[in-house]
Amino acid sequence: MNFKTLAIHAGHDPQEHMGAVMPPIYQTSTFAFRDVGQPGPYNYSRSGNPTRAALETCLAQLEGGAAGFAFATGMAAETTLLMMFSPGDHILVQEDHYGGTYRIFSAVFASKQIGAQFINMRDLAQVKSALARGPKAVWVESPSNPVMNLVDIHAVSELAHQHGALVVCDNTFLSPYFQNPLELGADIVLHSTTKYINGHSDVLGGALILKDAALADKIKYLQNALGTGAGPNDSFLILRGVKTLAVRMEEHHRNALEIARWLEKHPAVSQVRHPGLESHPQHELAKRQMRGCGGTFSFRLRGGEAAVKRLLGRCRIFTLAESLGGVESLIEQPCTMTHASVPCEVQERMGVTPDLVRISVGLEDVRDLIADLEQAL
Numbered sequence: 398m399n400f401k402t403l404a405i406h407a408g409h410d411p412q413e414h415m416g417a418v419m420p421p422i423y424q425t426s427t428f429a430f431r432d433v434g435q436p437g438p439y440n441y442s443r444s445g446n447p448t449r450a451a452l453e454t455c456l457a458q459l460e461g462g463a464a465g466f467a468f469a470t471g472m473a474a475e476t477t478l479l480m481m482f483s484p485g486d487h488i489l490v491q492e493d494h495y496g497g498t499y500r501i502f503s504a505v506f507a508s509k510q511i512g513a514q515f516i517n518m519r520d521l522a523q524v525k526s527a528l529a530r531g532p533k534a535v536w537v538e539s540p541s542n543p544v545m546n547l548v549d550i551h552a553v554s555e556l557a558h559q560h561g562a563l564v565v566c567d568n569t570f571l572s573p574y575f576q577n578p579l580e581l582g583a584d585i586v587l588h589s590t591t592k593y594i595n596g597h598s599d600v601l602g603g604a605l606i607l608k609d610a611a612l613a614d615k616i617k618y619l620q621n622a623l624g625t626g627a628g629p630n631d632s633f634l635i636l637r638g639v640k641t642l643a644v645r646m647e648e649h650h651r652n653a654l655e656i657a658r659w660l661e662k663h664p665a666v667s668q669v670r671h672p673g674l675e676s677h678p679q680h681e682l683a684k685r686q687m688r689g690c691g692g693t694f695s696f697r698l699r700g701g702e703a704a705v706k707r708l709l710g711r712c713r714i715f716t717l718a719e720s721l722g723g724v725e726s727l728i729e730q731p732c733t734m735t736h737a738s739v740p741c742e743v744q745e746r747m748g749v750t751p752d753l754v755r756i757s758v759g760l761e762d763v764r765d766l767i768a769d770l771e772q773a774l
């Protein structure tokens with residue numbers, strides 16, 4: 398079956414649930430045994446819950462993996478994945494990425510002797526020489542948050558596998574509708590389902606999808622042992638969001654690209670970072686590994702920090718808020734908001750400077766969105 402059909406049907410058979418056309422919310426902590434020593438298919442909701450299982454099966458099929466796991470948040474998914482590693486292990490991490498990912502590596506797992514080496518993964522020579530030091534995994538985010546750099550997932554996966562390292566790809570920005578890292582060679586896909594997959598800014602969630610069944614068993618064990626899994630209500634909401642993912646992503650893409658082209662011509666704007674624009678230095682790679690660009694991108698203002706503050710304060714439809722991927726448009730300044738936990742010198746290296754603005758373009762009428770930016774600029 399194709400993507401749109403899977404998004405609506407995968408993981409749920411009405412005949413197994415009293416004919417319910419939509420997956421019921423199994424709001425229960427525990428499940429009755431059939432008899433002494435005879436548990437049913439589920440025994441305790443930390444270990445497994447039918448509503449969560451429906452979401453997990455659906456996400457696994459959309460990413461083309463052997464199994465999927467749903468977590469309370471994107472960071473709970475990252476935590477669970479990192480607990481797979483042992484003291485003394487180190488992981489190669491792309492140098493520009495989501496602020497929370499920087500924090501969990503540098504402030505949480507570093508003190509547990511699970512180290513991170515941050516490198517520029519656009520430079521394959523750097524990847525090669527860093528792999529010689531024997532990292533256990535390579536952690537990719539493409540496009541990266543917030544400067545929209547791309548990593549050649551296929552090329553990096555080939556190099557990593559030659560050195561026996563696993564490849565993790567954070568696919569939050571594109572969702573499985575526009576990019577499938579497992580097909581490109583990655584072993585593990587990570588999502589903050591809080592963003593496009595849920596799509597309505599009303600729930601937090603995370604997911605891991607694994608190519609390999611043996612690796613999936615390790616994550617299943619950790620999800621239960623750590624208690625990081627998603628609850629049934631949240632799973633239901635995310636599953637409802639998934640059903641419209643394809644139509645939403647198409648519209649996010651169209652709206653965002655139109656705004657990016659408009660901003661590129663605006664005299665107050667010095668640079669637009671959007672992989673769908675011919676001006677993006679990796680536009681060819683975007684065409685090769687992505688089917689679309691989603692709704693999030695960033696741009697720089699000539700007037701620097703003061704101009705950014707003025708723009709953010711004047712927007713009426715774009716809401717000043719962190720996060721992305723919802724039906725509503727959001728605007729933010731990464732260096733003081735989403736990436737505030739990243740030290741200044743690292744921000745500088747990532748390209749997260751005070752003149753940078755990130756927007757998440759929603760599904761409003763694009764003419765109203767452009768008018769809003771125009772009056773604010």
Ligand SMILES: *Cc1c(COP(=O)(O)O)cnc(C)c1O
Binds near residue numbers: 470538603
């Ligand atoms: C939001 C986000 C996360 C973290 O997810 P939460 O659901 O907020 O815990 C991880 N990676 C990326 C790229 C994100 O945008």
